[in-house]
Amino acid sequence: MVLHHVVRKLLPRLVLALGVTAAAAVPQFAGAQQLLTIKGEKVNMRAAPSLRSDVLWQLGRNYPVKVVQRKGSWVKVIDFEGDRGWIAKRLTATTPHYVVKSPRANLRAGAGTKHRVIGQAQYGDVFRVLEQRRGWVRVRGEDARTGWIARGLLWGW
Numbered sequence: 001m002v003l004h005h006v007v008r009k010l011l012p013r014l015v016l017a018l019g020v021t022a023a024a025a026v027p028q029f030a031g032a033q034q035l036l037t038i039k040g041e042k043v044n045m046r047a048a049p050s051l052r053s054d055v056l057w058q059l060g061r062n063y064p065v066k067v068v069q070r071k072g073s074w075v076k077v078i079d080f081e082g083d084r085g086w087i088a089k090r091l092t093a094t095t096p097h098y099v100v101k102s103p104r105a106n107l108r109a110g111a112g113t114k115h116r117v118i119g120q121a122q123y124g125d126v127f128r129v130l131e132q133r134r135g136w137v138r139v140r141g142e143d144a145r146t147g148w149i150a151r152g153l154l155w156g157w
Contacts, residue, residue: 034067036092041098045085049074056085064097064156080155096129098154111136118147
């Protein structure tokens, strides 16, 4: 009877402790697929979360990145080419942008291949997301051109 009472009293604590331990063991990037975009003209992606750390890359305005880890005022991100590094959180925004991941992508007048091609985008071109519909994304480029691109040709969703 005493053992039953002890188990009944300790079991909730044990379950809570195991849950906290299991949650702590999950990497921070699991499920953390927040997308950010670069706010500044040229933002340094660094090897570690410090201004003294080596600069790996410079990213331009509106370039999209996915958050994989957070540490204080820094975020570790990955870009569409798989490059990883740290960026100061204050240099990012949440305005949705995609980047073209295919060699070329047709910019169409409507959401679908039946709509006429009004332009082309190249690998690495960045577009602001205006609307999404049935596997298509209406976008606006830095040069103000707008149109629809098949979502499978874009990175950042």
